[in-house]
Structures are given as C-alpha cells and as structure tokens.
Amino acid sequence: MVVQRFGAVCNTLLTVLITMTGLLFVTFIIGRVMPIDPVLSIVGESASRATYEAAYHEMGLDKPLLVQFLYFLRDIARGDFGESLLTARPVFEDLMRVFPATLELATMGTVIGVLIGVPLGVIAAVKQGTWVDHLARITALIGYSMPVFWIGLIGLLVFYGKLGWIGGPGRLDIFYVDTVPAVTGMILIDSLLAGDMDVFANGLSHIVLPAGLLAYYSLAYISRMTRSFMLEQLQQEYIITARVKGLSESAVIRRHAFANVRVPLITVIALSYAGLLEGSVLTETIFAWPGIGSYITTALLSADMNAVLGGTVVVGLVFVCLNIFSDLLHRFFDPRTKQ
Amino acid sequence: MTRSVTPQMTTAPTKKFRLRHWLLTDSPASRRQARFSAWYRSWLAFRANPMAMLGLVILVGLLFIAASAPLLAPQDPLSQDLAARLSPPGTNGYLLGSDSLGRDILSRLIYGSRITLYIVSLVALTAPVAGLFVGTVAGYLGGWVDVILMRITDIFLAFPRLVLALAFVSALGAGIENAVLAIALTAWPPYARIARAETLTFRHADFIHVVRLQGAGSLRIITRHIWPLCISSLVVRVTLDMAGIILTAAGLGFLGLGAQPPSPEWGAMISAGRKFILDHWWVATMPGLAIFLVSLAFNLLGDGLRDVLDPKKSER
Numbered sequence: 001m002v003v004q005r006f007g008a009v010c011n012t013l014l015t016v017l018i019t020m021t022g023l024l025f026v027t028f029i030i031g032r033v034m035p036i037d038p039v040l041s042i043v044g045e046s047a048s049r050a051t052y053e054a055a056y057h058e059m060g061l062d063k064p065l066l067v068q069f070l071y072f073l074r075d076i077a078r079g080d081f082g083e084s085l086l087t088a089r090p091v092f093e094d095l096m097r098v099f100p101a102t103l104e105l106a107t108m109g110t111v112i113g114v115l116i117g118v119p120l121g122v123i124a125a126v127k128q129g130t131w132v133d134h135l136a137r138i139t140a141l142i143g144y145s146m147p148v149f150w151i152g153l154i155g156l157l158v159f160y161g162k163l164g165w166i167g168g169p170g171r172l173d174i175f176y177v178d179t180v181p182a183v184t185g186m187i188l189i190d191s192l193l194a195g196d197m198d199v200f201a202n203g204l205s206h207i208v209l210p211a212g213l214l215a216y217y218s219l220a221y222i223s224r225m226t227r228s229f230m231l232e233q234l235q236q237e238y239i240i241t242a243r244v245k246g247l248s249e250s251a252v253i254r255r256h257a258f259a260n261v262r263v264p265l266i267t268v269i270a271l272s273y274a275g276l277l278e279g280s281v282l283t284e285t286i287f288a289w290p291g292i293g294s295y296i297t298t299a300l301l302s303a304d305m306n307a308v309l310g311g312t313v314v315v316g317l318v319f320v321c322l323n324i325f326s327d328l329l330h331r332f333f334d335p336r337t338k339q
Numbered sequence: 340m341t342r343s344v345t346p347q348m349t350t351a352p353t354k355k356f357r358l359r360h361w362l363l364t365d366s367p368a369s370r371r372q373a374r375f376s377a378w379y380r381s382w383l384a385f386r387a388n389p390m391a392m393l394g395l396v397i398l399v400g401l402l403f404i405a406a407s408a409p410l411l412a413p414q415d416p417l418s419q420d421l422a423a424r425l426s427p428p429g430t431n432g433y434l435l436g437s438d439s440l441g442r443d444i445l446s447r448l449i450y451g452s453r454i455t456l457y458i459v460s461l462v463a464l465t466a467p468v469a470g471l472f473v474g475t476v477a478g479y480l481g482g483w484v485d486v487i488l489m490r491i492t493d494i495f496l497a498f499p500r501l502v503l504a505l506a507f508v509s510a511l512g513a514g515i516e517n518a519v520l521a522i523a524l525t526a527w528p529p530y531a532r533i534a535r536a537e538t539l540t541f542r543h544a545d546f547i548h549v550v551r552l553q554g555a556g557s558l559r560i561i562t563r564h565i566w567p568l569c570i571s572s573l574v575v576r577v578t579l580d581m582a583g584i585i586l587t588a589a590g591l592g593f594l595g596l597g598a599q600p601p602s603p604e605w606g607a608m609i610s611a612g613r614k615f616i617l618d619h620w621w622v623a624t625m626p627g628l629a630i631f632l633v634s635l636a637f638n639l640l641g642d643g644l645r646d647v648l649d650p651k652k653s654e655r
Binding site: 142144147150153271282285312319320 | 590593606
C-alpha cells in the first residue's frame with residue numbers, strides 16, 4: 001500500500017519533470033530560431049569583429065545545440081534568466097515583481113467567474129428552455145463574443161472617463177503607489193495586512209473593471225460548460241431512478257447530477273484559470289496593468305529576448321503545475337479513473 | 340426544443356411533397372436514404388431554433404458580403420480624403436463615418452470581412468481534427484502512448500497563445516498567415532484534453548468491450564465508436580473557439596502583429612481608433628461592433644448545432 005503510493009508520487013514527479021523539460025526545450029528552440037542575434041544585443045552594433053567573436057565563444061554559441069541546451073537548463077535551475085535589456089535588471093527579479101499583479105487579477109476574475117458561472121449553468125440546465133435558460137445563454141454568448149480590448153476601452157471611456165466611478169489604468173492612483181510594504185506583491189492583500197483601508201479601496205476601484213471583464217469571460221465559458229455537463233447527466237437513467245425512489249428534486253440535482261458534473265468541471269475551471277493567467281495580455285495592455293502579460297509583450301516589441309524567454313518559461317511552469325493539480329483532483333474525485 | 344417531426348403519412352404523396360416524403364420516411368430503403376433522412380431531420384430541428392437561425396443568417400450574410408465586397412463597398416477601402424477626416428457617421432457621405440485618414444469605415448469593414456473569414460476557416464480546418472485524433476488515441480490506448488501524447492499536449496498547452504503568436508510573428512515576420520499558424524499550433528491541445536477526458540469515461544464501457552470482442556481493431560473502435568461520442572463536447576468547444584479565434588486574431592491586429600496597415604483588418608482598425616476614442620468614438624466602436632456581431636453569430640450557430648448534433652440527447 002505504502003509502496004504503491006510512493007510509486008504513484010514518483011510517477012507524478014517524473015511526469016512533471018518530463019513536461020517541464022519539454023517546455024524548456026521548446027522555449028530554447030524558439031529562442032534560437034529568433035532572428036535576433038543574442039551576441040549583437042550584448043556587444044552592440046559597433047563592436048569590432050574580435051570582440052564579437054570573443055563574446056560568441058564566451059556564450060557557448062559555437063558548442064553543439066544539446067550542450068547549449070544544458071547550459072540553458074543550468075542557468076534556469078540557478079534562477080538565472082539573464083538580464084533584461086529594457087530594465088537593465090535580472091529578468092528573474094522583474095518576473096517576481098510583475099507576477100503577483102497578474103495572479104491577483106486572474107484569481108479575482110476566476111473566483112467571481114466560478115461563483116456566478118457554476119450556479120448559472122446548473123440553473124440553466126435544470127430550467128432548460130425557460131426564460132432563465134435563455135437569459136443565461138444570452139449573457140454567456142455576449143460575454144463570449146466581445147473583444148476584450150474593445151469593451152475594455154469602452155468601459156474605461158464610460159466608467160472612468162465620463163462617469164468617474166472607478167480608478168483608471170494601473171493598479172493604484174499615483175499618490176498611493178508604494179505606500180504599503182510589498183509582502184505578497186498583491187495590492188489588496190498587502191493593504192489589508194498593513195491595515196490601510198484607503199489603499200485597499202483605491203486598489204479595489206482599479207481592479208474592479210479589469211477583473212470584472214475577465215470574470216465575465218470566465219463565467220461565460222464556465223456556465224456554458226456546466227450547463228452542457230448537467231444536461232448530459234440529467235438525461236441519464238440513474239436520475240430517473242433517483243426520482244422514482246422519491247428523492248426531492250434538489251437532492252437529485254445536488255447529490256446525484258452535480259456530483260458527476262464536478263469532475264469534468266474541475267478541468268474546465270483549471271483551464272479557464274490558466275487561460276486568465278496567461279491570456280490577460282490584452283486586458284493588461286488596455287488597463288496598463290503591470291503584469292506578466294504586458295511585460296512579455298513590451299519585451300517582445302523591443303526584442304528583449306531574455307525577458308521574453310524567462311516570462312514564457314514562468315507562465316509555462318505555472319500552467320503545468322495547474323494542470324497537474326487538476327489531474328490529481330480528477331483522480332481524487334472520479335472513481336472511474338481508478339483501475 | 341422538443342417538437343418531433345412526424346412524417347407525412349399520405350398514401351399517395353403529391354409531386355411537391357415526394358422529396359419530403361422520401362426524406363421523412365420511417366422505413367428507409369437504402370443506407371443513403373437513411374443518411375439523407377437523418378440530415379434532413381437535423382436541419383428541421385435546427386430550423387426550429389430561431390437564435391441559431393439568426394447566427395446562420397448573419398454568417399451567410401458575411402459570406403455574401405465578403406464575396407461581393409467590390410460591388411457593395413461604396414468606396415475604395417484604401418482611398419484617403421484628408422479634408423473629410425474623422426467625419427461622424429452619416430456626414431460627408433460616410434454612412435459609418437471616416438477614420439483619421441479620411442477612409443470610409445463602412446468600406447473598410449466590408450473588405451475586412453474577407454480577412455476574418457480567411458483566418459477562421461484556416462484555423463477551424465486544422466486544429467480540432469488534430470486535437471480529436473491525439474486525445475482519443477491517448478485516452479483509448481492508454482499506457483505509454485497516453486503518457487507521451489499528453490506530455491506533448493501539456494507542453495503545447497503550456498504556451499500562452501498570444502505570447503507564442505507574438506514569438507512566431509517576430510521570428511517569421513508579421514502577417515496573417517503566421518498569426519494563423521501560431522493560433523492553430525496553440526489551439527489543438529484543449530480539444531485533445533477534452534477528447535481524452537471523454538474517452539476515459541467510457542473506454543471501459545460495455546459497448547466498447549462488445550465491439551472489441553466482435554473483432555474490431557483499435558482504429559475502428561476509435562474512429563467509429565469513440566469519435567461520435569466526443570463530437571458533442573468538441574462542437575461546443577470548436578464553435579466557442581471560432582469566436583475565440585476571431586478575437587485572438589483581432590487582438591494580434593490590435594497589438595500591431597497580425598495584419599499590417601493599411602490592411603482593413605478589424606482589430607487593427609480598433610487600435611488605430613484608440614487614440615481618438617474620447618472625441619471620435621465611432622472610429623474604434625464600429626469595427627468592434629463588427630467583430631462582436633460575427634463572434635456572436637458563430638456562438639449562436641454553435642449553440643444551435645449543439646442541440647442538433649448531440650446524439651446523446653433523447654428525442655422526447
């Protein structure tokens with residue numbers, strides 16, 4: 001029993017290791033395929049031939065690709081992603097600084113999305129064909145059809161520009177910036193820890209529109225998938241059995257139908273969360289949100305390869321972890337996947 | 340939703356209804372008739388859904404507009420008239436206004452529909468098929484095949500779609516084809532995961548065992564018995580993604596990495612109008628509405644298709 005469990009843990013660890021190596025390899029290849037000369041970006045355009053050659057050798061670019069990849073792995077294992085050309089700081093430091101901003105935004109979006117999306121999907125499935133169902137459907141459809149950068153612009157124009165109800169771009173008003181000590185890097189949590197309600201309120205007024213937009217997107221997806229899964233379950237025969245048995249309708253839905261929806265729903269929520277973490281590039285651009293998405297985009301536009309590769313690796317690693325977590329939950333909840 | 344289609348039970352159908360009668364018969368004489376009959380019944384069910392029909396009508400309209408763009412557009416999408424720049428909708432002969440170079444926004448939207456359709460069809464023809472294949476093979480065969488395929492899927496899934504597209508674009512040069520390539524390369528893994536999850540839930544089902552005992556090989560079981568059961572989840576996902584593909588491509592255009600100016604791509608048009616949003620709202624709003632309308636149409640269509648294509652849905 002213990003040996004078996006140990007084997008399973010080893011198996012999972014091995015899987016994680018393989019996935020991450022693959023991820024790093026693809027990143028490495030993209031970095032090599034890029035038409036940006038890594039030597040030139042260090043020695044500069046006007047360097048002499050000899051300086052160029054020296055730097056070329058020093059960076060190990062004359063070695064075989066596999067050896068270069070091993071160097072790359074070694075550097076990453078040390079947390080050394082090189083230096084960003086744009087900020088002139090280690091990429092690792094930059095990433096640690098911008099990641100909490102993205103995490104805060106995506107988490108808030110997902111939490112709101114799940115809290116509204118799952119019940120909405122269940123109700124829509126149970127009341128299939130009624131006005132509730134149609135309303136849920138239209139809400140989701142509109143959310144899913146709107147270009148985020150467009151609705152973000154219009155939202156800013158209306159709620160910030162015209163009405164002045166919310167904070168504008170950025171995470172805080174300029175005179176609140178750096179007033180609370182950065183413990184987690186997430187403004188809302190840091191301000192609560194410091195007990196500074198002014199900063200908290202200001203942070204909230206800035207995050208509400210971008211997080212609300214992301215939440216709308218994730219709830220559109222989550223509610224539709226929930227409805228689809230629920231409908232499938234409600235047509236099964238065990239539901240009829242449960243009803244014939246005399247169970248109340250709410251018990252049938254909660255204990256029987258929804259219990260079976262929970263498992264595929266975990267995958268959906270994990271995918272959606274990961275999607276918000278990585279895919280908020282446009283939202284971050286519109287709202288000048290200093291997160292990982294806008295960091296990578298800015299870096300790409302200015303050919304800052306170290307920053308791009310570092311950012312891609314970090315986003316990728318987070319994603320892999322989320323996926324494995326959802327896999328574990330899947331295994332934990334679904335008896336059918338046990339042999 | 341639940342209206343059933345009753346065949347015409349007249350003993351001697353008139354000429355007009357003969358085809359309909361042939362299609363709706365309860366006892367098809369040939370496999371071909373049965374198949375056409377099933378399609379026709381699906382169409383009747385689909386037609387009964389007004390929202391799905393609305394989506395279909397919008398998309399057919401889009402096809403028509405894209406096909407006859409030179410005839411419909413009141414002006415050349417690239418011709419500039421700086422004297423009439425930023426004209427509000429309905430003035431100076433611009434139905435939807437003009438942009439910062441005095442180009443007719445309506446004409447640009449009409450030509451932009453071609454770009455949108457081009458992107459969507461390229462991605463939709465490649466990514467879901469690849470995902471379905473990988474996911475069902477991995478789920479059904481299990482073992483090391485599953486491990487390898489799912490690791491590859493995870494690796495690709497681990498790439499931020501927009502970021503990979505950005506990386507591709509800077510490696511290969513900005514342009515629509517590279518954007519499409521990047522979107523397709525990042526779009527297939529979710530299909531693979533969903534198809535695998537579906538496959539896992541019935542790979543040990545009795546009917547699969549029965550087919551296997553009858554001597555069916557893995558390929559036959561996967562393509563004939565597992566694929567049809569995965570389609571319903573995939574259709575929902577693909578049609579949701581159709582809209583997503585349009586939005587991603589528009590997002591790339593918005594960031595200046597998809598279609599290049601002066602191409603009338605809708606996302607790039609929003610980006611160009613961003614500077615003027617406070618005083619000249621229509622420049623960014625009109626292309627946004629166009630994107631929204633087409634995405635919505637795909638979503639409506641997908642919703643209707645889901646109801647029709649779902650074979651697990653009982654016909655009560």
